[in-house]
Amino acid sequence: MYSIKQVSEMLEIPTVTLRAWENRYGAVNPTRTESGYRVYSSENIEDLKWLKEQVEDKHMSISQAVLLLKEYRKEKRQVHAFSEPPVGSSKEAFAKMSDQIYRTLYQFQGERANGLIDFGFSMYGYDSMFYHVLVPVLIRVGDAWESGRATVAQEHFMTTLISQRFYQFFHMFPIYPKLPKVLSFCPEGEHHQVGLMLFSLFLRKNGVEVLYLGANTPLDGVLDMIGEQHVQLICISTMSSELVPESDAFVSLIARRYPNVNFILGGKGYEGAAQPMYPDWVMKEPADKWQDWFEKSPYFR
Template identity: 30%
Template sequence: MEGMEGKYNIKAASKMLGIQPGTLRAWERRYQMIAPIRNESGHRLYTEEHIKILKWLVKKINQGFTISQAVSLLENNELFSDGPNVIEGNQITSMSVELLSSLINFKELKAQEIINSLFSLFTIEKVIFDIFVPLLEKIGELRESHKINGANEHFAFSIIRSRIGTIFYNSPQNPYLPKAVAVCSPGEAHEIGLLIFSLVLRRKGFDVVYLGSGITEDDLNETLNKIHPDFLFISCTMKENLPNVLPLITSIKLNNKNLKIGIGGYAVKTMKQSDKEQLSAFIVGQTRGDWEKWLSTRAG
């Protein structure tokens, strides 16, 4: 039958898929999702159907799934349709709604249970950027519209911050990569965005010293003089603190000429275009793609 004839050896298949032959062998041994045909010499031969399956798995991995999660979707007969994307989206939506309800109603055990399930189903990056970030924004909107109060918001943020912090401090660091200091601008109280950014840096291997909020300019300068980092990242979420950011950067640069400084946060996002132009060299951006682009031009 068409598609069932062995046509591609492992070298050709690996090249088509963009993965190493060793990775392909490991997938087959562990997950047994395909059974390549063997030629007379015992070498693997892959059919068109095998390649179709493997390309789908690679696509799922590129979308943020682990290989085990992708194989699980495959085993649930969701191959080659829009089903996995629809099911994934529905699952994320329903679990996010349930998590939001648990958080704003002070149901800690239920919230932790949902969070544990999310991390068992999806990658760390997917949970944080596709679930936690929109959830935090939604909670902020509810607070601003007075549908929840400060206690609801504080409780929810504390739970999510704790989980992100645990991942951050358990992520390995590479002492041979640049050292970075992450701090909130003076007067700031919100630091989850900075913590998420710091986690991205830490998972890239950066040696990150996370200071968070409540750090005075004098204490920051003393820390910089002590550890001599390559980067300083400043978060500013409150608009009233924004006028202090540029003088802070100017002051720090006077004594740390080689220090690379990046700024971000909600206040930076919403500043006037003229102010953005003045600070354009320092603005890291709002999305992970923005962050990657900014770092790629300065971390070399």
């Protein structure tokens, strides 16, 4: 527990401001000693720190920031009420969490879905949530759309929200400048990016700077970008074998212009290709072997 003076010094917020945020806006609710002095909990401090960031860095009014904070608290309570404690094996718990997130997204309940995801991260951590909860959601979304059980609007809404959560983690990991800069994209016409997204996140987790362009990337501008950004390694993924020849043609074009650039070609399209043009660049390792591959790869030494 902390006094108002300690909190003021810790967060560099004047005590008069702390009192105003409490009295006028109900920002936090510190407890009181028998003598009437305020004492702040660690949660109070985190809330105040967040409010300060919104006001100073994002130029939000304190009233707006407090409103957002209260909405977040409300959503968090709803999520905890909605999410029963996991029972049984981890596999069953992951499946239950994945199903809850899918159902809320299917009903366009974005705030609740985000709350469930936050709750899952706090319970299971980064790796488990992505690989055992969110990836199955994305696969289920794709299956529902292809079978007609989900509309285009539902598929876009669900995929976009989960993709945004993936993108957030690109900025969480440190970058090691000595490692090659990577460009990742799916060729034009390829809309399935789950595998590429996971591989790109894996590289970022290992300190690699990744420029992620995502699905259905047109060729216009990519060639210049490679040179301007000093890209040394390019990851291309496609699920369709029909797109492999076109993708190979683009690889040939890049290789002629930038002979020192290397490639990693992946996805079911390349895995199923009978005679890939560049077999040495085709990624054959499954996800559970990526770390071993990374540590032995000449690209990252």
